[in-house]
Amino acid sequence: MIIHMSKEATPEQTxxxxxxxxAKDAKYEVIHGTTGINVIGVLGxxxxxxxxxxxxxxxxxxxxxxxKTYKQISRQYAHEGRIRDKETRAIRVKxxxxxxxxxxxxxxxxxxESREQARAIAAYIKDTGVPIMRGxxxxxxxxxxxxxxxxxxxxxVLEEIRQxxxxxxxxxxxGQHRHVKPDGSQEERTVLENVVAFADIVQVGARNMKSYGxxxxxxxxxxxxxxxxxxxxGESSTLEDFLLAAEYIVANGNPNVMLCLRGIRTFEEGxxxxxxxxxxxxPVLKRETLLPIVFDPSHATGYRRNVEAVALxxxxxxxxxxxxxxxxxPTRALCDGEQCVTEEQLRALLRRASAVRDALNQxx
Ligand code: PEP
Ligand code: MN
Numbered sequence: 001m002i003i004h005m006s007k008e009a010t011p012e013q014t015x016x017x018x019x020x021x022x023a024k025d026a027k028y029e030v031i032h033g034t035t036g037i038n039v040i041g042v043l044g045x046x047x048x049x050x051x052x053x054x055x056x057x058x059x060x061x062x063x064x065x066x067x068k069t070y071k072q073i074s075r076q077y078a079h080e081g082r083i084r085d086k087e088t089r090a091i092r093v094k095x096x097x098x099x100x101x102x103x104x105x106x107x108x109x110x111x112x113e114s115r116e117q118a119r120a121i122a123a124y125i126k127d128t129g130v131p132i133m134r135g136x137x138x139x140x141x142x143x144x145x146x147x148x149x150x151x152x153x154x155x156x157v158l159e160e161i162r163q164x165x166x167x168x169x170x171x172x173x174x175g176q177h178r179h180v181k182p183d184g185s186q187e188e189r190t191v192l193e194n195v196v197a198f199a200d201i202v203q204v205g206a207r208n209m210k211s212y213g214x215x216x217x218x219x220x221x222x223x224x225x226x227x228x229x230x231x232x233x234g235e236s237s238t239l240e241d242f243l244l245a246a247e248y249i250v251a252n253g254n255p256n257v258m259l260c261l262r263g264i265r266t267f268e269e270g271x272x273x274x275x276x277x278x279x280x281x282x283p284v285l286k287r288e289t290l291l292p293i294v295f296d297p298s299h300a301t302g303y304r305r306n307v308e309a310v311a312l313x314x315x316x317x318x319x320x321x322x323x324x325x326x327x328x329x330p331t332r333a334l335c336d337g338e339q340c341v342t343e344e345q346l347r348a349l350l351r352r353a354s355a356v357r358d359a360l361n362q363x364x
Contacts, residue, residue, distance in 0.1 A: 001042040002080040003054050006061040009036070013059030020057070024049055029072075031081055039081045043071055043251065069240065070247040073257070073289045088320065089290045091228045091256050093200050094168040096131040098228075098258055099292030103357040104321035106170055106201075106294070107346060108134035110336035111147065112154035120328040122161045124343045128350055132201070133158075133167040134323060138191050139335060140174045140207050147334040151179040152187055155198050162200075170201035170230060175214040196221045201228045206262055206299075209234040210241065215248040223253030230294060230323075232260045239281055239288075246291060258292045259285055260323060261314075263300030274302020274339070277310045282317040293318070298325035298339040307341050308349045315356045322353060 003017060014037050021028045026044025030037045051063040068074045090099040098104040107125050112118045112135040125133050137154030139147065150157070158169045173195035178186040187194070192214070195202055202222065208214055209232060222229065229249055233242045246257045261282065263275030277300035285293050295314035297307045311322050327333045327340035341349065 001046045001049070001051070001054070001066060002064040002077065003040040003042065004061045004064070005036075005038050005040065005059055007033075007038070009059030009061075011036070013057065014040075016057055017054060017060065020054060041071070041077065041081050068288070070243045070289070072250045072255070073243065073246050073291050075288060075290055078290055087290070088286075088292055089255070091258060091292060093132060093228055094166075096168060098294065099320045101361065103315060103319075103354055104132070104292075104294075105130045105324065105350060105353070106132040106134045106321065107324040107326050108170075109136075109327045109333065109340065110325050111136040111139045111149050111334060112157050113147075113150070113334045115157050115160070117328065118157050118161060119164075121326065122165045122167060124328070124346075125326070126165045126167060128347055130350070131168060132170055133161060133165075134170045134203070134325075136172045136203075136335070138172055138174050138176065138179060138195070140172075140176070140205055141335075148180070151181060152194060155194060159198065168200040169198075170203050171195060171199050172203040172205050173199075173218060174205065175208050175211045192218060192221065196227065199227065201230050201258075203260075204229060204231045206232045206234050206237075209237055209245045212245075212248055215245060216252050219249040219252030219254045226254055226256050228256040228258065229254060230258045230260050232262050232296070233264070233281075235263070235265045235275060237264075239284055243285075243289060246289070258294050258321070259289070260294040260296055261285075261300070261319075262296040262323075263302075270302065272303075273300075273306065275300055277301060277313070279310075279313050279317050282314060282319055286318050292320040294321040294323050295319040296323040298323070298336070298341075302339050304330065304339055304341045304345065307339065308345065308352065311349055311353055312356050315353050316360070324349065 029041045031039040055063045064080045071077050088099040107130045139149035173192045176191050249257050264278050266276040297310040325340045326346045330337045330340040
């Protein structure tokens with residue numbers, strides 16, 4: 001609910017509203033107008049509370065019910081409260097803006113495999129003008145026999161790249177407690193601690209979207225610096241569950257969340273497409289939330305020959321950013337090689353994707 005206080009409301013009258021909110025075990029945030037508190041956003045389940053519970057109090061001008069289960073990220077909440085950012089929440093990462101007027105792009109290999117591999121890819125990413133490199137140091141894999149990532153060593157490689165090429169880095173944090181190295185020993189710090197200490201953007205993978213304790217801990221560890229978080233949609237998650245997972249992070253103190261669509265599981269079994277690209281989710285999310293939308297055509301399709309067409313469709317549908325897997329030698333990649341585009345394909349894709357975005361901007 002959103003409670004608008006009248007201009008003449010006294011501090012005591014406002015406090016009476018706070019007490020009623022607390023009596024329902026809910027929290028609140030206040031939005032100050034020129035004459036004091038003028039809007040109170042109620043954060044909690046108000047589905048069984050009548051509007052009159054608040055509107056009967058002195059000093060209350062009107063009460064608006066927010067029908068969404070997710071509140072702080074919803075467009076409705078911002079509009080009804082006439083608060084802060086009513087437009088898409090632009091997230092700035094070094095020189096890049098995700099959710100601004102131009103298309104943002106993040107690109108890189110699925111995982112950091114070696115210093116040489118990562119540097120070769122960083123060099124051409126930098127040359128294309130893409131400002132953000134993505135590379136996993138910790139890889140949650142379906143099979144325990146698959147490559148699990150280089151761990152801390154991978155983060156060190158990414159740090160070198162960040163220094164040398166001036167690229168911002170996005171890398172994945174997993175809920176795994178402490179990474180197990182190839183020799184069977186464990187790293188000293190948890191994966192989350194290591195990644196939060198390092199990343200410009202922390203990626204939460206599809207497998208962890210519903211790890212609510214993990215999302216809370218991540219928000220708490222990132223809230224001081226408000227490090228941006230890129231949350232990927234679970235492969236079988238509804239859009240409402242996806243939005244609520246984002247709300248977990250925002251409600252625990254970090255508002256800088258971007259939503260990444262990465263394809264969903266359908267009856268399509270992987271011969272032609274690994275997952276199904278849910279382009280229709282883009283306008284839905286755009287309507288429902290202020291958070292910027294990233295589209296990952298690499299995981300959505302699973303095969304590099306499909307990546308560009310789906311990327312262009314996502315841009316046309318309104319995605320704010322693309323996340324593209326690319327590799328200098330895709331056939332030798334240790335992870336997701338079939339969906340990694342080559343340097344040449346990346347360059348063509350970037351050219352066409354920005355042409356689509358420019359055309360849309362011009363038609364505004
Ligand atoms: C990835 O981004 O490389 C990845 C593993 O993605 P997802 O979590 O979407 O499967
Ligand atoms: Mn991958």
